[in-house]
Amino acid sequence: MKLEQLLRTKSVLVCCGTGGVGKTSVAAALALSAAQVGRRAIVITIDPARRLADAIGLRHKIGNEPVLVQQIGDGQMWATMLDVGETFDSLVKQFAKNQEQTDEILQNTFYRNVSRSISGTRDYIAAERLLALHNDSRFDLVIVDTPPTRSALAFIEAPERLARFLENQLFKMLISPTLTGMKLITGALQPVVRTAGKIVGTAALDDAIAFLRAFAGMEDGFRQRAKQSSALLRGPLTSFVLIASARSDTLEEASYFADSLQRNNIAIDLVIANRMPPRFGDTSAEVALTRSQDADQDLWRNLAHLHSEAEEADAQLAKFMLTLPMTSCLRISERSNDIVDLNGITDLTTSLLVP
Ligand SMILES: Nc1ncnc2c1ncn2[C@@H]1O[C@H](COP(=O)(O)OP(=O)(O)OP(=O)(O)O)[C@@H](O)[C@H]1O
Ligand SMILES: [Mg+2]
Incomplete structure (x- = not known):
């Protein structure tokens, strides 16, 4: 053309x-x-x-x-x-249920690391x-x-990868409120945590889990946007x-x-x-x-x-x-x-x- x-x-x-x-x-x-x-x-x-x-x-x-x-x-x-950080924060504010959830996520160390430094995040946030x-x-x-x-293709694939990840059944289990305590993050769930690590970078596991819990309820919004x-x-x-x-x-x-x-x-x-x-x-x-x-x-x-x-x-x-x-x-x-x-x-x- x-x-x-x-x-x-x-x-x-x-x-x-x-x-x-x-x-x-x-x-x-x-x-x-x-x-x-x-x-x-x-x-x-x-x-x-x-x-x-x-x-x-x-x-x-x-x-x-x-x-x-x-x-x-x-x-x-x-x-x-x-x-990247500013754009990610504005997404969190947009999809959080309330101020409490916003604060919990924005102050989470895992979130701070992921949203400020990981290159895979940059591709996804750029598409967003x-x-x-x-x-x-x-x-x-x-x-x-x-x-x-x-x-x-990194830039085109990033939102597609995120959408797939958020649709993953194991990811859904991981953020489900019925799942409490670190002890349960074993066996079947470990691949999910590893995938999360690959997508968003590796960080201390408990921080990551705390982040995922705080994230509960927001995944729909993120998935829609990624799609x-x-x-x-x-x-x-x-x-x-x-x-x-x-x-x-x-x-x-x-x-x-x-x-x-x-x-x-x-x-x-x-x-x-x-x-x-x-x-x-x-x-x-x-x-x-x-x-x-x-x-x-x-x-x-x-x-x-x-x-x-x-x-x-x-x-x-x-x-x-x-x-x-x-x-x-x-x-x-x-x-x-x-x-x-x-x-x-x-x-x-x-x-x-x-x-
Ligand atoms: N037509 C041109 N004539 C002369 N110099 C040019 C021309 N186009 C670009 N440049 C010079 O080439 C250099 C690289 O340009 P630019 O930063 O736009 O490339 P880029 O592809 O974005 O680079 P990067 O891959 O590092 O992001 C700059 O110094 C720019 O001034
Ligand atoms: Mg350039």
């Missing part, structure tokens, strides 16, 4: 790709492009690094609470960074936060910037955009990434090839090389070199796109400077929304 169509019709765009290819910069540029076509878009980074804030030049201003970065006519660009932003009437489009070096966020991610309102850069090693990684998405029935709607070597004029590398016999030899030789780089990148990209025959491809050329503020992001949008 063409980018403008995605920006105008979708509710969620997930920017994925391997490390350092420009996901954060491109995600911010997509949000700005969406604002340029009149949508109220928010870019959320689930990366704990502060790169999004840096990329748009708002180092200390972006947190869990969305910030309006730019208004363009009716269009808006917002930005937010995922705060995505759902909350999607349901927030201030925004029409949520653009997700995913963190580097992770399985393409909703997984339905949103897999549904027609969401598109996946693969960011790649045209070097053979990163394209190999991109292929692996695309394969694992496709094997899980997730289509990539758009590839954005970032940092493409720029072209200077229409001359080919071959012609430039012939001219390097002339005067201005060095100049022509440099130009020939730049052209052959650009041609090589084009060929690599074309080969890669053959593996994704249904997917469109957009290119962003390499800029001479790092992207460190809104001007840099605005400059990237000129490569995205070409008339």
Whole structure:
């Protein structure tokens, strides 16, 4: 699908790709492009690094609470960074029966550890936060910037894993009020505790059990939310955009990434090839090389070199796109400077929304 169509019709765009290819910069540029076509878009980074804030030049201003970065006519660009602990706490407050249950959970050491430090939790909470932003009437489009070096699917699978876990019969027994005392956490229940440990990390067992008890009654709410966020991610309102850069090693990684998405029935709607070597004029590398016999030899030789780089990148990209025959491809050329503020992001949008 063409980018403008995605920006105008979708509710969620997930920017994925391997490390350092420009996901954060491109995600911010997509949000700005969406604002340029009149949508109220928010870019959320689930990366704990502060790169999004840096990329748009708002180092200390972006947190869990969305910030309006730019208004363009009716269009808006917002930005937010995922705060896992804060998002988890707000879920607890939402689903607890009463203040007592809220307090019991928020003060539980196991809960504090799990909600503040475990990476599996981050994936689940990111999906939850995505759902909350999607349901927030201030925004029409949520653009997700995913963190580097992770399985393409972690983020999509996390809510599905949690929903399955909460439906597990043994888990239900574990939190049932008829079960009292640690002595009973033996035999058949141990696998559940181990599974819990795998999902949420390991912590002192008694804390974990106390947490699970305090959690009783809230699992329905959590399960519903997990199911909703997984339905949103897999549904027609969401598109996946693969960011790649045209070097053979990163394209190999991109292929692996695309394969694992496709094997899980997730289509990539758009590839954005970032940092493409720029072209200077229409001359080919071959012609430039012939001219390097002339005067201005060095100049022509440099130009020939730049052209052959650009041609090589084009060929690599074309080969890669053959593996994704249904997917469109957009290119962003390499800029001479790092992207460190809104001007840099605005400059990237000129490569995205070409008339
Ligand atoms: N088109 C471009 N031209 C020049 N520099 C770029 C371009 N796109 C991104 N960069 C630079 O590349 C670096 C990595 O970009 P960015 O942080 O957006 O990548 P990322 O994929 O989000 O990285 P990570 O995987 O670490 O999260 C940054 O220094 C950024 O300024
Ligand atoms: Mg990033």
